[in-house]
Amino acid sequence: MYNKKSLYLMIFMFCLISISLVSAVKPITSITSDTGLIVEPTEKSAIRYNIDHAFEVHVFNKSNGMPITSGITCYMHLYHSSGEHIYEGIQDTANHDFDYGFDLTSGNFTNRGEYQAKFQCNNSEIGGGSQLFFIVNDFGEELSMAHSFKFNMAMFFMLVFFMMAIAGCIFSEHYIAKFVFYWVAHLIFIAGNFSIWQFNMGYTSYFTGMASVWKIMFYLGIYSVVPMVILSMAWIFYIHTFNEHFQKLVDKGEDPETAFSMAKKKSGGWSNGK
16 A cells, blocks of 8 residues: 555656646747848847846848848837837947847846847838747746756656655664654755756746745755754654663563563653664
8 A cells, every 4th residue: 555655646746847848939030021131130049037138130131141230220129928018229330240239138037938029120221120039037048858858857766765765764663764764855855845946946937836836845844954853863862762771671680561561651651663
């Protein structure tokens, strides 16, 4: 029965941490005519939350492919998926020979989620435009299938070790072994919750509630260390005292059953551990 319950728990936990956060960002799309300008922003799928970021665009004449570095004005507008119009900028001077750059401060990226940047460049005769979709999260990158797989495998093996430690704590006969297995399980619990919290918080771009749940579990594990250390020390002291008194009674000639009952009675009824 215990093995079946452990297996079900492991499967449930593995499925929970395996929830995919992989997202697909829309590609760059251009708005051009046969005789207009080609506006190409530097491609980016994700940027970091609350960090300054620079956007650059290169502009080419569609009819001959030549770069346009003067005589036009470029505009940038930034929108959040909520519909908020966050930023608008104008640039009529090419930097670094070819770039029309827009330097945005961290205040433009204080919301996680999907963003849309629209660029347009024109003079009085020709023009063109493009748009760029990207996400904002704590890591500044999209979650790939490879990273997701490696993280899930690491969490699975950590879960296996956690369940082995719990089993050792339950089935070990010696109280020192119980003590060791308990603290191995406790430390794995803390490390596991910290890893899942950071993973979710780093890659998520929308709902952060799940990350908050793992954060609470992590701090619960941390704050419980001190009281559990005190309880563990008290438990070891009790077991040591109980065994010492039991051995003295046996040495005096009492049979083991009588000695155990007398030691149990003197210790106030505590009787766990061997």
